Each structure stands twice: as C-alpha cells, then as structure tokens.
Amino acid sequence: MSNHMDNPTSRPNQEPPTNEQPALTVEQQLEQEIARRKAAEAKNGQLLQHVSDQQTYLKELSVQIKQFTEPAKNNQNESALLVPLAKTVAQLMSFMNHDFKTPLSSILGYSQFLLKIDKDLTNRQSDDISTIYRCGQDLFRMIDNILEWCRFQVDETEVYQAEFDLSKLLQKLIKRSEAQAKDTHSNFQHRFSTDLPQTGRGDELKLNLVLINLLDNALKNTYQGDVTFTIEPVEADIEPSDLSHNIVRLRFLVEDTGRGIPADRLEGLFEPSPGLGLAVSSRLLQTVGETIQFESKEGEGSRFWFEMDL
Secondary structure (H helix, E strand, C coil), X not given: CCCCCCCCCCCCCCCCCCCCCCCCCHHHHHHHHHHHHHHHHHHXXXXXXXHHHHHHHHHHHHHHHHHHHCCCCCCHHHHHHXXXXXHHHXXXXXXXXXXXXXXXXXXXXXXXXXXXXXXXXXXXXXHHHHHHHHHHHHXXXXXXXXXXXXXXHCCCCCCCCEEEEHHHHHHHHHHHHHHHHHHCCCEEEEEECCCCCCEEEECHHHHHHHHHHHHHHHHHCCCCCEEEXXXXXXXXXXXXXXXXXXXXXXXXXXXXXXXXXXHHHCCCXXXXXXXXXXXXXXXXXXXXXXXXXXXXXCCCEEEEEEEEEC
C-alpha cells in the first residue's frame, strides 16, 4: 500500500503577485514617442531663439561701439573726450566676455552631448541642434572680435609668446569649417605642407581668431563653390638669436570661388563695416608686425593670405 496521501488542503499552482505594469499598446508607445519628440523640438526652438537674440544684441552692440570708440578725425578735443569712454567700454566688454561665454559654454556642451548620445533624433532635430552649436560658435567669435576691437581703441592689445600645439589648432579649424561648408553646400578642402611643424611659438589665440575670421568670411560668401585652406613654409630671414627656437615662417592662404568683392569696396575692406572680422584680423596681425594681403574679383572669388613666424 502506498504511503502517499493526498492533502485535502492543497491548492492549484498560482502565479506569484507581480508589480509589473501592463505592456503599452502600439498606439500608446507612438503617443509617448510623439510627446517626447515634441518636447525636444520645443527645447531646440527655445535654444535657437536664445542664440538668435544674443546674436542680434551683439551685432547692435558692435555698431554702437564703433560709433562711440572711433577717435574723431578732425577734432582733437572730441578725440580726447572719447578716450575715457573707450576705456570704459573696453572694461565693460571684459566683464561681459565672461557673462556671455559662461551660458554659451553650456549651450555648446549640451548641444554636443545631445548629438553624441541621442541616437533617436530625427534628421530635423539633429540639424536644429547642429545649427545651435554653430551659432554658438559664431557668438564666441563675435564676442572675441568686439573685445579685441575695444582693446585696439585704448591701445591695450598685448602679444603673448608661448609654445602651442599647431596641429591640434588646425584640426579644430578643419572640423569647424567642414561643418560650416555643409550649410552653404560648398566644398571645403585643406592643403597643408608635409613640412609643417607639430608645434609653434607665438600668440595662439590671435592666430586662431584671424584664421577663424578668414575662413568664416570665405564660407559665408561662397554658395555651392570651393573654399581652400593652404599652409606652406616660406623662406625667411631669421635672426641668429632666434635659431635656438627652430622658428619657421609659414604662409596661410584662404581662397574661395564665391561672389567676390565689388571694386568700390576694396579700398575700405578692413574698416569695421559691415562686420568686424576682417578689420580685427588686420589689426591683430599688425600687432605682430604682419599684414593681410588679398586679391578679389566680383563674381569670381577672393584670396586672403598672410605670413607669420612660429
């Protein structure tokens, strides 16, 4: 006889309780995704508007600075009165430099973060965020140009000599220009001599700002054309005392097949109108004893170049 006896209190097997939420239907998933993307587009729109407002403000500010800080040409008394005002504006811009760049750094960092981690962005969202990033970069350049122009007015521009990574600086410029070229459907290419040094000695910030201004000028004036950035060594007379620094003289050339410059604008090309980019670049190079050379023909394109010891 079997010793096994059925337990009258036994119950059928039951599933343990669970806290899992019921699976969403396809319609609910679509609704959530649509809501998420609408929120992202709204955030992008707010950032774009903020960047646009800052650009407008800085453009208006640059015009006002030009009006108030340019020394009077025919009135020495007026010129003397403007000097303290120019110094005040320069000091104000120094403070604003930090106030503007702090939120801009957050915008640029957030934009890069979104582009890298969010793989579900639509093409439109990705394009909008890329636009935010490039506009932020433009604002950085505008702030630097305005600040440098204020310094010119009160003769406070200083030249810093230090060793820097030339290769890294150039790679950043290439990446920036390639992104900008997509906006104008242009072909950007660079031609660097194999004899370029990896490092240079000079004022890295000034060199970087000059090159950014020249490249931006070429790209914004070229639609569905070619922009070429060339760097090559040139022969130079080096003082014996400088031989220990392995100084090399380089020629930087930016050329484009864009709309070119009308003949009646060539004479005042480096005046601060309508923008500061070329004017600031010319003055920056003058502080290190160099000048910008250029050739341009309306409808055919332009060439800007300068040389510098590094």
